[in-house]
Amino acid sequence: MVNPQFNLNNEQNKVKEKMSKVKHKIAVLSGKGGVGKTTVAVNLATALAESGYKVGLLDLDIHGPNIVRMLGDKHPTVEDEEMVPAEILPNLKALSIGMLVEAGKAVIWRGPLKHSAIKQFLGDTKWGELDYLIFDLPPGTGDEALSLFQTLGKIDGVVIVTTPQKISLDDVRRSIDFVHSMNQKLIGIVENMSYVRCPKCGEKIEIFGNGGGEILVKEYNTELLGKIPLDPKAAQLADEGKPITLYLRETEIEKVFRNIAEKVVQIVEK
Ligand SMILES: Nc1ncnc2c1ncn2[C@@H]1O[C@H](COP(=O)(O)OP(=O)(O)OP(=O)(O)O)[C@@H](O)[C@H]1O
Numbered sequence: 067m068v069n070p071q072f073n074l075n076n077e078q079n080k081v082k083e084k085m086s087k088v089k090h091k092i093a094v095l096s097g098k099g100g101v102g103k104t105t106v107a108v109n110l111a112t113a114l115a116e117s118g119y120k121v122g123l124l125d126l127d128i129h130g131p132n133i134v135r136m137l138g139d140k141h142p143t144v145e146d147e148e149m150v151p152a153e154i155l156p157n158l159k160a161l162s163i164g165m166l167v168e169a170g171k172a173v174i175w176r177g178p179l180k181h182s183a184i185k186q187f188l189g190d191t192k193w194g195e196l197d198y199l200i201f202d203l204p205p206g207t208g209d210e211a212l213s214l215f216q217t218l219g220k221i222d223g224v225v226i227v228t229t230p231q232k233i234s235l236d237d238v239r240r241s242i243d244f245v246h247s248m249n250q251k252l253i254g255i256v257e258n259m260s261y262v263r264c265p266k267c268g269e270k271i272e273i274f275g276n277g278g279g280e281i282l283v284k285e286y287n288t289e290l291l292g293k294i295p296l297d298p299k300a301a302q303l304a305d306e307g308k309p310i311t312l313y314l315r316e317t318e319i320e321k322v323f324r325n326i327a328e329k330v331v332q333i334v335e336k
């Protein structure tokens with residue numbers, strides 16, 4: 067008869083073995099939906115890869131996996147009964163449940179199933195040697211984030227994404243409280259959709275107000291990693307599966323993403 071305890075330990079050992087080859091692990095989180103977590107995770111990963119690091123990107127948003135669309139229609143393969151993540155760049159690999167299920171089909175799983183899927187994404191996947199593994203999480207402080215932190219223990223840290231709107235701060239405070247209660251390090255705050263540049267005069271228009279990021283930075287004594295402009299071209303490129311840092315060269319938004327990646331490296335590797 068199968069000994070469930072044995073399997074559990076075996077699964078945990080596989081996670082341990084695979085994750086021991088990953089130097090740095092970073093989660094991207096936010097209390098609010100639609101603020102740009104996936105955009106930040108994808109562009110942080112591509113910016114790091116372009117700086118020469120070996121990078122992995124794991125989509126842990128089981129119910130709303132968006133990484134697939136943002137990276138184009140790439141798929142993992144199977145080798146020795148393990149998944150091989152999709153190759154996005156020679157030194158960037160990505161894996162998402164959205165690459166495994168038919169487009170438009172809902173994944174209807176409760177907590178325990180999600181927990182087991184997350185363990186397989188970590189332990190039954192050929193990630194190989196990586197400098198950075200970035201985890202894109204769903205909004206809030208639910209099963210996925212809990213499973214990740216329970217499975218891996220302390221990771222290098224968490225990047226929190228917010229908009230400048232004060233109304234989103236309560237949600238963000240809840241996520242920071244969650245990060246602290248899970249005994250994880252807060253790397254810093256990314257403020258997304260901070261402003262739009264007027265296409266005629268170039269003036270900054272702060273459509274969601276201002277100051278949200280700064281308030282949090284003061285309150286939690288953390289870093290403001292960057293203020294990302296709202297750029298209609300970036301939204302269009304995301305729909306076409308083209309990451310900003312690879313397709314909007316020499317633009318303000320691209321530079322902001324590269325600065326964010328540099329700051330994250332400085333904080334994590336210090
Ligand atoms: N700075 C930006 N400029 C233009 N469009 C953006 C920007 N940031 C995000 N978007 C767009 O806004 C939408 C939401 O972004 P994204 O999917 O990254 O948010 P999210 O926080 O991951 O959402 P969810 O909570 O559903 O996981 C996407 O269509 C994305 O392309």
Ligand SMILES: [Mg+2]
Pocket residue numbers: 103104105127132202203204
């Ligand atoms: Mg998302």
